[in-house]
Amino acid sequence: MKDFKNKVAVITGGGSGIGLALAEQAAKLGMHLVLADIDASALENAVSRFEAQGVRVLSRVVDVRNEDQVTAFADAVYAEFGGAHLLFNNAGVGSVGKVWESTATDWDWVMGVNVNGVVNGIRAFVPRMINSGEEGHVINTASIAGLVSGHGMAIYRVSKHAVVILSEVLQHEFALYGHDHLSASVLCPAWTKTQITSSDRIRPDEMQNAPEEIKVGPVEIGHLKKMQSLIDKTGKTAEEVAAATFDAIREKKFYILTHEDFIPAIAIRGKDILAGNNPRDLGI
Ligand SMILES: NC(=O)c1ccc[n+]([C@@H]2O[C@H](COP(=O)([O-])OP(=O)(O)OC[C@H]3O[C@@H](n4cnc5c(N)ncnc54)[C@H](O)[C@@H]3O)[C@@H](O)[C@H]2O)c1
Numbered sequence: 001m002k003d004f005k006n007k008v009a010v011i012t013g014g015g016s017g018i019g020l021a022l023a024e025q026a027a028k029l030g031m032h033l034v035l036a037d038i039d040a041s042a043l044e045n046a047v048s049r050f051e052a053q054g055v056r057v058l059s060r061v062v063d064v065r066n067e068d069q070v071t072a073f074a075d076a077v078y079a080e081f082g083g084a085h086l087l088f089n090n091a092g093v094g095s096v097g098k099v100w101e102s103t104a105t106d107w108d109w110v111m112g113v114n115v116n117g118v119v120n121g122i123r124a125f126v127p128r129m130i131n132s133g134e135e136g137h138v139i140n141t142a143s144i145a146g147l148v149s150g151h152g153m154a155i156y157r158v159s160k161h162a163v164v165i166l167s168e169v170l171q172h173e174f175a176l177y178g179h180d181h182l183s184a185s186v187l188c189p190a191w192t193k194t195q196i197t198s199s200d201r202i203r204p205d206e207m208q209n210a211p212e213e214i215k216v217g218p219v220e221i222g223h224l225k226k227m228q229s230l231i232d233k234t235g236k237t238a239e240e241v242a243a244a245t246f247d248a249i250r251e252k253k254f255y256i257l258t259h260e261d262f263i264p265a266i267a268i269r270g271k272d273i274l275a276g277n278n279p280r281d282l283g284i
Contacts, residue, residue: 013091015042017194021238064117074124093199114159190259
């Protein structure tokens, strides 16, 4: 897509970080905005900011894990705008913790947001985007963690690998079934200055662990601190990531790799698989 003016950008997780920066880019290009987020106050701040700029905005408090809420959200978008052209399935949460110490609730929450949230967005919007016949692009936010091997953040890594293959399948099926007016991309950033390391702030009550279940110890806390320090020292801004994403949309580029320094790690994993080597822990 090259002409964005008066088209509709739907962004989940639009209240903060990368989602908010994508909304800013879209607004600059003259798009109408549709923002969904579980965080009502972040959403309200974002809406006031865009309305003050004269941007047409529709917003809904939505938990992307919940299929009914996402479907009702899509109904509202089509009732208000009659279409959706860019669909950013971006809402996501971080996790720390070992594979075997993460609780069943941790798995439900992180997979629920990071994977089911993307699936719900696709199921609610893509059939309507197909039927409209209008040019459209679906951009799913994964992570560099979805392309490399490493330790820690077990659920997060699993969820992001899932979003990469989910997006690849989506792209193949657009082509296979002749939906040439639609494209897909997967956004795979590395460290970006957002609120991702404090995802617990929006963890719903029913997804809290009982105190005796929580296994986050010094190792995990160290991991979180290291991650935060890498983000602070070397992270890109959400605005840089959003600008690169729109460049990729213009070029119909599928893999959106915003952090060049991390690309060699993808090759290392690929070479290890091809050579029959055991995986190297790249620490990313
Ligand atoms: N920041 C990074 O270093 C980084 C790197 C790679 C990928 N990502 C991915 O980027 C995406 C955006 O995260 P961010 O870094 O901007 O973090 P962020 O915490 O600043 O923003 C995430 C937004 O998603 C919303 N959200 C969380 N759970 C939700 C739910 N159940 N329903 C609806 N909205 C929900 C949050 O309220 C928040 O507004 C995520 O998918 C994340 O995994 C981030």
